[in-house]
Amino acid sequence: METGHPATREELEAMLSSARAEASAASALLTLASRLSEMRGFEDTIRRAVEACSDMFGAERTYVVSxxxxxxxxxxxxxxxxxADLLAHLKERxxxxxxxxxxxxxLDHQEVMVLSDISTTSLLDPEQARRRSLGAYIGIPLLRGEEAIGGMGLEFSRPHDFGRRQERMAEGIARLLGMAxxxxxxxTMLTKIRAFGLRISTRQRLSPLTDEICGAARDLVDADHVEVVLVDSPATIVEGSDDGLPWxxxxxxQVTALPGSAASNSGAAFAVGLLSSDGSILGALVLSFEWPLTLGPLRAEALRVAAAQAGIAIENSQRFERQRAMAKILQRALVTRDLPQVEGYELAWIYQASEADAEVGxxxxxxxxxxxxxxxxxxxISGKGLEAAAQTAMAKYMLRAYALRNPRPDSVLYHLNNALVGRIGNDRFATAFYGVLNTHDHVLExxxxxxxxxxxxRAATATVESITVAGHLLGAFExxxxxxxxxxxxxxxxxxxxTDGLLEARQGNELFGAQRVAASIGRHAAKASSEExxxxxxxxxxxxxxxxxxxxxxxxxRLTTPPK
Structure with missing residues (x-):
């Protein structure tokens, strides 16, 4: 075995010093990796990295650019x-x-720059160095593979004697921080996608839903304009249709780049399909940017996930709209318009759908x-939608049938309750007022x-009286x-x-309530007609x-004077 000449003392000391520098750099990088190991958002990760790297190098000022x-x-x-002044100047530059x-x-050369003395480089104008009080500088590209996604600059007011340790730490940070x-x-994108899903889940009606999808998609990928294009029927979609979308x-x-008029002269446009749960096309999400964006894999994947969520939401909303339309038709049929005239009495009523964006009640x-x-x-009937409307029809006509057989209120509600148990669902119930007015003696039971x-x-005393009697919910227990x-x-x-919709009119945490209903009746009843x-x-x-x-x-x- 060839041994060569034995190393001199100076060579051994240099080797030992290099080994120490390597070990020290490795230890510092392990510490940094530990601080960045927890999955966090972009801004939090950047802040932690800036603080850690500033401590590692003893820098007076540190910044990150993208x-x-x-x-x-x-x-x-x-x-x-x-x-504040120096930061404003840095941002301006x-x-x-x-x-x-x-x-x-x-960034252009994707390599670390270590300048122990800023005066030795011709890249920076001496006046700029003085303006920024810059004596030494370390620049680190933040690398994703072979691409620089940003950079970190560490500034020192006086020249420094940087050595192997600083170079190794900077080289390690370039890869480590780039991956972090x-x-x-x-x-951060996953957080945005989750926020996208939460935003669109708050809308049931189709028009507010598509508006929410557009706003959430703009926030997701920083688009300048977003449009939801819906189709009437998947069967009508053909390649090369007038809307110009590659269906x-x-x-x-696929997230597809759109040529021509879909994008501005200096911008870019993309579309992604909105599909139902069975894969049929419902429409497209069209996004435009006023700058020549190249859609990266992260944005493209985010758009695919968001489009999948939006497609299911639109499918559910369209189903909801169909059911709501059917429920409204059924409810209009249930709303009695031709009530009988009651001799000696004035009858009036109002049925008002809710102001909220809710289903038919x-x-x-x-x-x-x-x-x-x-x-x-x-x-x-508790609940909303088509099922509630159908159950309302059932309860209304059951009650009529029982009343025609035996009109006594206790009998009618007894039989109606037993009939509704198990028919309106375990989580539903009904409430009802049922009264029988004897038009001869004017007594209401x-x-x-x-x-x-x-x-x-009470007209004689101009007072309002609550009339009540004990009675259980209908449809809950036999x-x-x-x-x-x-x-x-x-x-x-x-x-x-x-009905309870009147009592539950809400102002903040306060309800309109029975006392306000009584007060309202007291204010108007003496002078108003029944309709008023x-x-x-x-x-x-x-x-x-x-x-x-x-x-x-x-x-x-009851009229004050009997009819002629």
């Missing part, structure tokens, strides 16, 4: 140690192409003739099935009994029955706050 996608210039994304020549050189920032960008590619979930009312009497009904107690305006109560209606007296009364009571609830549920208000008022 390239502006729109202009190709640099922008400061994080900084440490700069006073960064905004000018070539305004930070040392960093530009680092790539992961941080992915984490065949979009149906394969289950409120109903009815007035029908019995032998020598008149039945008055106001009820509410009534029962309540968990319904808000109605009021009676074999419930229902008590009845009687109340006379004198000349001018008026019965006012309503129901309208005024509802409008008072509207003025108080948002009416978030469908509402019925019905009044039956």
């Amino acid at each position: 390239r502006r996608e729109r202009s190709g210039g640099l922008q400061i994304v994080s900084s440490l140690g700069f006073d 960064a905004g000018v192409r070539g305004g930070l020549p040392l960093m530009t050189h680092v 920032l790539v992961n941080a960008r992915r984490f 065949a590619q979009l149906q394969r979930r 289950g409120d109903f009312y009815d007035v029908f003739e019995l032998d020598h009497s008149v039945a008055v009904v106001v009820g509410d 009534f029962a309540l099935g968990g319904h808000p107690p109605p009021f009676v305006f 074999e419930q009994t229902y008590a009845t109560e009687k109340t006379p209606l004198g000349p001018g007296d008026g019965l006012v029955v309503f 009364l129901v309208r005024s009571v509802y409008e008072d609830a509207q003025s108080f706050g948002e009416v978030t549920d469908d509402t019925v208000v019905l009044t039956l008022r």
